Amino acid sequence: MSGDTAATGAVVVKGDDDAYRPSERRLAHEAYRRGRARRSALIAAGSALATAVALYLLVVNSPGWEVTRKTFFNADYARQALPEVLKGLRLNLELMLGCGALILVFGLLLAVLRTLRGPVFLPVRLLATVYVDFFLGLPMIICLLVMITGVPALRLSGVTTDPLLLGGAALVLTYSAYVSEVFRSGIESVHPSQRAAARSLGLTNAQAMRYVVLPQAVRRVVPPLLNNLVSLQKDTGLVSIGGAIDAVYAAKIIAARSFNFTPYLVAGLVFIVLTIPLTRFADWLTARTNRRQFQGGAV
Amino acid sequence: MSGADVLRLESVRKTFGGQVVLRDVGFTVPEHSVTALIGASGSGKSTLMRCVNLLEGIDDGAIFLDGAEITDPRADQDAVRRRIGVVFQSYNLFPHMTVLENITLAPRRVHGRGRAEAETRALELLDRLGLAAKAKEYPDRLSGGQQQRVAIVRALATGPRLLLLDEITAALDPVLVGEVLSVVRDLKEQGMTMVLSTHEMGFAREVADQVCFLDGGVVLEQGPPEQVFGDPREERTRRFLSRVVASGRLQG
Numbered sequence: 001m002s003g004d005t006a007a008t009g010a011v012v013v014k015g016d017d018d019a020y021r022p023s024e025r026r027l028a029h030e031a032y033r034r035g036r037a038r039r040s041a042l043i044a045a046g047s048a049l050a051t052a053v054a055l056y057l058l059v060v061n062s063p064g065w066e067v068t069r070k071t072f073f074n075a076d077y078a079r080q081a082l083p084e085v086l087k088g089l090r091l092n093l094e095l096m097l098g099c100g101a102l103i104l105v106f107g108l109l110l111a112v113l114r115t116l117r118g119p120v121f122l123p124v125r126l127l128a129t130v131y132v133d134f135f136l137g138l139p140m141i142i143c144l145l146v147m148i149t150g151v152p153a154l155r156l157s158g159v160t161t162d163p164l165l166l167g168g169a170a171l172v173l174t175y176s177a178y179v180s181e182v183f184r185s186g187i188e189s190v191h192p193s194q195r196a197a198a199r200s201l202g203l204t205n206a207q208a209m210r211y212v213v214l215p216q217a218v219r220r221v222v223p224p225l226l227n228n229l230v231s232l233q234k235d236t237g238l239v240s241i242g243g244a245i246d247a248v249y250a251a252k253i254i255a256a257r258s259f260n261f262t263p264y265l266v267a268g269l270v271f272i273v274l275t276i277p278l279t280r281f282a283d284w285l286t287a288r289t290n291r292r293q294f295q296g297g298a299v
Numbered sequence: 300m301s302g303a304d305v306l307r308l309e310s311v312r313k314t315f316g317g318q319v320v321l322r323d324v325g326f327t328v329p330e331h332s333v334t335a336l337i338g339a340s341g342s343g344k345s346t347l348m349r350c351v352n353l354l355e356g357i358d359d360g361a362i363f364l365d366g367a368e369i370t371d372p373r374a375d376q377d378a379v380r381r382r383i384g385v386v387f388q389s390y391n392l393f394p395h396m397t398v399l400e401n402i403t404l405a406p407r408r409v410h411g412r413g414r415a416e417a418e419t420r421a422l423e424l425l426d427r428l429g430l431a432a433k434a435k436e437y438p439d440r441l442s443g444g445q446q447q448r449v450a451i452v453r454a455l456a457t458g459p460r461l462l463l464l465d466e467i468t469a470a471l472d473p474v475l476v477g478e479v480l481s482v483v484r485d486l487k488e489q490g491m492t493m494v495l496s497t498h499e500m501g502f503a504r505e506v507a508d509q510v511c512f513l514d515g516g517v518v519l520e521q522g523p524p525e526q527v528f529g530d531p532r533e534e535r536t537r538r539f540l541s542r543v544v545a546s547g548r549l550q551g
Binding site: 199 | 352354377378380381383384385387389391392393394395404405408409410453454457
């Protein structure tokens with residue numbers, strides 16, 4: 001039985017620990033590898049330093065450097081802008097979290113609607129498909145402008161004219177389309193035999209989707225979804241075109257007052273600092289998923 | 300006699316894009332009996348199984364379960380599948396669920412049993428197959444033979460009227476094949492009605508009450524195993540069996 005094989009395997013490993021002494025050959029190989037590694041590290045450090053110096057000299061010796069330095073790298077304005085930018089950033093984060101939650105729900109809903117079969121669901125399937133095609137193609141900025149300026153112009157009673165809410169709605173509309181495509185690819189990546197097994201147990205199509213297909217699909221698309229979250233986080237800055245004071249708009253106010261562009265740089269850096277942990281987390285998660293799949297397990 | 304037939308196929312025809320896969324296939328499976336489908340790869344065994352379970356539609360003919368036609372377009376497909384258990388060659392366990400969750404899914408969601416009741420029954424079945432210790436494990440931690448036995452328990456957990464076993468040992472090494480086949484032997488003792496397709500001729504000969512030899516989508520020969528294996532009427536059956544004997548899967 002396989003239990004026995006596993007037990008024997010464990011015994012071998014234990015024996016390894018007890019009596020094993022590395023051979024001369026192994027020690028020599030390891031010493032050689034250490035030498036190579038040290039050499040690689042030195043080369044990498046050297047080339048990185050040389051590149052950095054070259055870039056620095058190129059920028060500093062450019063004819064417009066003095067002016068650029070004053071307008072973009074002014075420490076006084078940076079100090080002045082940072083608290084304002086951070087205050088505005090709160091809005092970006094709120095938008096990201098609020099919209100992110102709605103986007104996940106709508107995206108998943110759209111993806112599931114598109115997998116429905118049967119004649120009754122034809123209009124639903126069709127509408128979902130048209131929706132996704134439309135918003136995948138529509139540039140984000142146009143969607144935002146139409147929502148922020150177009151909707152208030154309709155003067156509908158009971159519909160908000162708040163640019164922040166309308167901007168958020170535009171983000172949700174567009175990103176739901178992106179995210180639904182991610183979910184759909186996840187659903188399609190679950191092998192048909194899983195569905196066949198579920199159906200032959202007597203589960204209905206909907207039950208097979210809910211208990212067997214979706215749980216596996218969602219697990220697989222978490223890393224790509226995180227990438228979407230990163231790009232959503234940046235795009236929340238676009239909502240400022242409607243006049244909401246987010247990090248970018250706060251920078252713009254100071255820049256307009258002082259004719260100095262340093263605040264923009266500060267806002268940009270803040271966004272970068274915020275996205276780096278998210279992208280690293282997405283990378284780590286992807287690597288972990290790949291590792292587990294290579295081991296032959298999907299869980 | 301017909302009242303005791305669990306499954307009956309009448310001139311079933313199935314084509315895939317113009318290619319005829321099953322041609323005029325007909326046989327009956329009496330209650331508590333085991334029918335073995337043998338034949339070369341591509342002879343239509345797996346397609347036949349999928350048709351009985353309604354995973355594939357048929358082009359002509361009819362399939363009856365307990366006397367009622369299940370290939371009638373008005374038949375409730377989910378209700379039919381609820382009464383048929385299937386075990387696949389590639390196990391098809393759900394990788395995101397534990398063994399216990401795999402087994403209790405259908406009893407709970409399809410047959411509306413309570414969690415405690417479903418789990419008690421599942422553990423009982425697992426115990427009978429020597430797998431009770433694996434209940435909380437995920438499928439990828441199990442050997443192929445263990446996974447296949449869990450798949451059998453999963454198919455049995457809903458108390459099916461008929462069990463379809465589609466080349467369930469084809470992906471296993473000889474030791475694990477033994478584990479799985481002994482489970483099938485036990486099921487026969489308990490009176491389970493089964494249809495199995497297999498390349499294990501020795502096993503088919505031992506366990507089956509009826510053997511159907513499929514060749515090019517046709518049931519070329521059918522009868523009790525002693526006759527089909529011992530004294531085949533058809534030249535092609537003889538040739539197939541002699542090739543099997545030559546490959547060492549059956550004593551001549």
